[in-house]
Amino acid sequence: MADAIDLANDQAEYFLQVSLQRHTLKATKPSLPFCDDCDEPIPVARQQSVAGCETCVSCQELRERRR
Numbered sequence: 085m086a087d088a089i090d091l092a093n094d095q096a097e098y099f100l101q102v103s104l105q106r107h108t109l110k111a112t113k114p115s116l117p118f119c120d121d122c123d124e125p126i127p128v129a130r131q132q133s134v135a136g137c138e139t140c141v142s143c144q145e146l147r148e149r150r151r
Contacts, residue, residue: 116131121140121143
């Protein structure tokens with residue numbers, strides 16, 4: 085019979101797998117040519133190096149600071 089620790093471990097593993105799947109799916113989208121936030125062009129080097137990027141470096145930094 086499973087105890088509370090086993091259930092917590094199973095739940096943590098489930099959420100980890102869901103998170104990894106979301107990350108994998110997100111990375112398969114093509115990068116946007118223009119930033120989703122400021123509409124400035126995203127440099128081709130960034131589009132190629134960050135698969136599925138939606139923002140320029142400046143806007144991405146702002147998003148990360150807000151989290």
